[in-house]
Amino acid sequence: xxSLFLLVSTAFFLIPLxxxxxxxxxxxxxxxxxxxxxxxxxxxxxxxKPDCVESLVMGINGNFPGPTITAKAGDTILVNLTNKxxxxxxxxxxxxxxxxxxxxxxxxxxxxxxxxxxGDTFLYNFTVDKAGTYFYHGHYGMQxxxxxxxxxxxxxxxxxxxxxxxxxFGCSLGGEFITKCSQDIDEQCxxxxxxxxxxxxxxxxxxxxxxxASLSFSIGHHTMTLVEADGNYVQQVExxxxxxxSGDTYSVLIETNQDPxxxxxxxxxxxxxxxxxxxRPGLTILNYKTNPVLDAPSSxxxxxxxxxxxxxxxxxxxxxxxxxxxxxxxxxxxxFANKILALQSDQLTIPKPPTSFDRRIVLLNTQNNxxxxxxxxxxxxxxxxxxxxxxxxxxxxxxxxxDSEKPDEDFPSNYDITKPPVNPNSxxxxxxxxxxxxxxxxxxxxxANVLKPDTSEVHPWHLHGHDFWVLGYGEGRFSSDxxxxxxxxxxxxxxNNVVVFPHGWTAIRFVTDNPGVWPFxxxxxxxxxxxxxxxxxxxxxxxxxxxxxxxECGLTAKTILEDSITSSDPLGAPSPSPSPGxxxxxxxxxxxxxxxxxxxxxxxxxxx
Ligand SMILES: [Cu+2]
Numbered sequence: 001x002x003s004l005f006l007l008v009s010t011a012f013f014l015i016p017l018x019x020x021x022x023x024x025x026x027x028x029x030x031x032x033x034x035x036x037x038x039x040x041x042x043x044x045x046x047x048x049k050p051d052c053v054e055s056l057v058m059g060i061n062g063n064f065p066g067p068t069i070t071a072k073a074g075d076t077i078l079v080n081l082t083n084k085x086x087x088x089x090x091x092x093x094x095x096x097x098x099x100x101x102x103x104x105x106x107x108x109x110x111x112x113x114x115x116x117x118x119g120d121t122f123l124y125n126f127t128v129d130k131a132g133t134y135f136y137h138g139h140y141g142m143q144x145x146x147x148x149x150x151x152x153x154x155x156x157x158x159x160x161x162x163x164x165x166x167x168x169f170g171c172s173l174g175g176e177f178i179t180k181c182s183q184d185i186d187e188q189c190x191x192x193x194x195x196x197x198x199x200x201x202x203x204x205x206x207x208x209x210x211x212x213a214s215l216s217f218s219i220g221h222h223t224m225t226l227v228e229a230d231g232n233y234v235q236q237v238e239x240x241x242x243x244x245x246s247g248d249t250y251s252v253l254i255e256t257n258q259d260p261x262x263x264x265x266x267x268x269x270x271x272x273x274x275x276x277x278x279x280r281p282g283l284t285i286l287n288y289k290t291n292p293v294l295d296a297p298s299s300x301x302x303x304x305x306x307x308x309x310x311x312x313x314x315x316x317x318x319x320x321x322x323x324x325x326x327x328x329x330x331x332x333x334x335x336f337a338n339k340i341l342a343l344q345s346d347q348l349t350i351p352k353p354p355t356s357f358d359r360r361i362v363l364l365n366t367q368n369n370x371x372x373x374x375x376x377x378x379x380x381x382x383x384x385x386x387x388x389x390x391x392x393x394x395x396x397x398x399x400x401x402x403d404s405e406k407p408d409e410d411f412p413s414n415y416d417i418t419k420p421p422v423n424p425n426s427x428x429x430x431x432x433x434x435x436x437x438x439x440x441x442x443x444x445x446x447x448a449n450v451l452k453p454d455t456s457e458v459h460p461w462h463l464h465g466h467d468f469w470v471l472g473y474g475e476g477r478f479s480s481d482x483x484x485x486x487x488x489x490x491x492x493x494x495x496n497n498v499v500v501f502p503h504g505w506t507a508i509r510f511v512t513d514n515p516g517v518w519p520f521x522x523x524x525x526x527x528x529x530x531x532x533x534x535x536x537x538x539x540x541x542x543x544x545x546x547x548x549x550x551x552e553c554g555l556t557a558k559t560i561l562e563d564s565i566t567s568s569d570p571l572g573a574p575s576p577s578p579s580p581g582x583x584x585x586x587x588x589x590x591x592x593x594x595x596x597x598x599x600x601x602x603x604x605x606x607x608x
């Protein structure tokens with residue numbers, strides 16, 4: 001398919017900071033190797049103007065969003081991460097990367113590793129095994145909402161373009177009269193414009209990093225051909241808009257076959273959750289290069305009135321905004337979800353799932369009340385992670401490192417998912433499900449009513465360490481009838497992120513072939529923060545050598561690393577330590593005071 005694609009090539013923030021050989025790498029991995037991509041990153045707070053409003057954001061090397069990683073399938077990625085946040089720990093999760101044989105590099109605090117303390121450095125070392133559209137983001141507290149994220153493209157060609165965090169205020173397009181803005185406006189406040197050539201075919205890569213919102217994405221007057229979802233090819237299907245939930249990634253093909261004398265809006269409207277009025281979609285412009293661009297404001301094609309959809313009268317040379325979607329059109333949402341099927345062509349066939357499962361887990365999604373606090377719970381347990389990362393506790397048998405209680409694998413047969421929970425109180429826990437190697441697991445994600453009557457929300461569920469087959473979506477409570485008639489075993493798509501609709505269910509299947517400790521959680525960041533997740537501990541006995549750098553906190557620091565210092569490497573941990581720069585080993589006394597900074601950005605999205 002690669003020959004079909006032209007990749008749009010501009011870059012605003014996307015300046016890959018490839019600082020070669022700045023740090024020592026153990027073993028045979030060398031930054032000078034073409035197959036190794038090395039990055040030296042400092043995570044720090046900085047003032048920035050996302051959407052032209054000055055705020056404190058989390059940046060990487062002075063950039064927001066963080067640098068884009070571009071690599072080819074099979075490349076090794078080395079990210080030498082230094083935490084300069086002063087007051088809180090940090091980790092980075094590589095969203096969609098399966099971390100084959102490197103589960104400790106998944107970047108989940110208290111699950112795969114200890115948070116990197118202020119002033120400390122940690123080396124992420126992993127392989128990107130499969131081409132696709134991915135991203136990375138903070139996975140500690142709510143650091144994704146604070147701006148800690150960036151794009152990760154595997155097997156891209158020459159460059160990329162991006163819209164993000166722009167489109168509402170000031171001169172960044174949308175809320176203000178664009179012609180009032182002078183040429184010398186702050187670069188961070190300038191509108192994003194995609195410059196394209198007429199009569200070409202482009203691949204547009206899209207990743208939604210949103211905190212709470214789901215989006216409807218359109219390119220005015222241009223039909224999109226969906227070809228990829230979450231790093232896996234799908235049957236080509238033409239759509240006018242994409243329904244994108246937090247954590248989803250897609251790529252689409254567009255043909256620039258429209259009238260080149262005008263320009264077109266690219267828009268992202270909030271859906272699935274009632275948007276505030278007036279509607280303010282995220283906006284940017286598809287600019288045919290035959291038209292003037294922003295450096296010629298006097299003849300600019302940009303509108304002279306605010307592009308509010310219902311009173312927009314058209315700019316000098318710009319088509320009207322795409323029609324806004326109905327925010328609660330869940331029928332349309334399900335129809336879109338059901339259009340996504342695995343590619344099965346002569347050239348490439350996505351593998352089919354096993355025809356039966358060995359173990360099935362049903363996860364009831366409820367909103368609960370814990371001592372007066374609203375929480376989300378799964379099978380009546382609201383996720384709270386222990387202070388010792390679970391990978392270390394499970395691998396080394398530290399019983400005190402996690403809850404001994406086994407989480408439920410189903411919920412009572414008389415539970416009514418259409419009513420608020422009868423007993424709204426739920427427990428806290430770490431909800432670890434343990435799986436043997438090489439078995440087929442089904443998970444039924446069962447949505448239910450929240451505390452408020454007649455209300456249920458969408459939840460996009462993301463699994464670390466795996467792609468899974470999406471076997472189907474359905475209404476109400478999953479039943480044996482659904483088993484026989486509503487599961488697709490013929491051509492289900494492989495994904496790593498999947499939505500469950502209000503009062504409905506979603507069924508997924510995967511094979512436990514990747515030893516590790518993997519979170520499975522709602523990708524809506526406040527929901528995860530409020531307990532909406534579980535942990536899959538998969539064939540932990542098969543996890544190979546664990547770098548000591550991920551064990552330097554909690555019980556593993558106290559009981560495993562101290563033992564390893566006094567004995568001859570009982571961990572089988574690699575030597576020398578992969579932590580670069582001689583970072584001292586930290587014990588539990590180095591606990592850090594956490595300060596979370598909540599920046600409410602609802603609609604960030606990349607298009608690469
Ligand atoms: Cu959720």
